[in-house]
Amino acid sequence: MRYLLAFAGLLLPLILLPGQAAASQCSYLLTAGGSETYPVEDISAFVEQEMRQRLNRSRQHFNVEFIRRCDGDEARFQLELLTENLYILGINGHTLPEDIVRYSDEPLTISRERFEASFENALWFGSLSRRQKQATLKILAFVISETARFSDVETAVNNVFTKNCLYEWQEYASLLRRWKTMSIFANSRGLAYGNQYVGGSRAFLLAPITPEIVSEYNQSVSQGWEVIRYDYDQRETDQPVQIGKAYCPANLAES
Incomplete structure (x- = not known):
């Protein structure tokens, strides 16, 4: 049985199985590499203890x-990730092709409801359309990989799971696509201090990129700071990044 779920004007076809338990009856948990389980409401503890600490400069899979x-019934699926960069390589045993791994520019709302629908889609990942696979990967990557990389995303995902807030993926796209650039910036300015973890191959990738790093980065690029990209011999200017606005029940009621 299929239905259409609308988020911010975008219709995404999602698979809903007959008899699927209502979201209110279900709890969602995370575990990494055989660790203890964490409820998604404790996403900050999970990413600090189980994700960021796995980031390193080797190429190990986890x-x-x-x-x-849901009321005594259990479903589960796995993501395959790489310690070098926290990239998701596979979902539920299906290796991701390049056109799925690379983020599409399709509008997408980040929400508890969208996450729960993506969980169901991941169980049947091989039968999804290309567009469904891209949307499912974006949600799961935002919750897992991007939350580990960026403190601002960690705050957003925590609000999604604990306060039922909504965020627009496009309002974070410029941030998500600058992990390497911001890591280079933080290293060049000596801003990598505190509980920082390092991965990457040629470039040193830092986690988490904190709001302080983002703020200093935006100020510096506004003043002309240039990053060396790609061939490591060409400098390029950049633009300040935007951080997404939270749409929570409280401020939605006021609008």
Whole structure:
């Protein structure tokens, strides 16, 4: 049975199985590499203890497992990730091709409801359309990989799971696509201090990129700071990044 779920004007076809338990009856948990389980409401503890600490400069694979428990029934699937950069390489045993791994520019709302629909889609990932696979990957990557990379995303995802807030993916796109650039900037300015973890191959990738790093980066690029990209011999200017606005029940009620 299929239905259409609308987010911010975008219709995304999602698979809903007959008899699927209502979201209110279900709990969602995370575990990584056989670790203890964490409820998604404790996403900050999970990313600090189980994700960021796995970031290193080797190319080792590890798994993150999502678990859904509904009135005694349980479903689960795994993501395959790489310690070097926290990239998601596979979903539920399906290796991701390049056109799925690379983020599309399709509008997408980040929400608890969207996450729960993406969980269901991940269980049947091989049968999804290309567009469904791209949307599912974006949600799961935002929750797992990008939350580990950026403190601002960690705050957003925590608000999604604990306050039922909504965010627009496009309002974070410029931030998500500058992990390497901001890591280079933070290293060049000596801003990598505190509980920082390092990965990458040629460039040193830092996690987390904190709001302070983002603020200094925006100020510096506004004043002409240039980054060396790609061939490591050409400098390019950049633009300040935007951080997405939260749409939470409280401020939605006021609008």
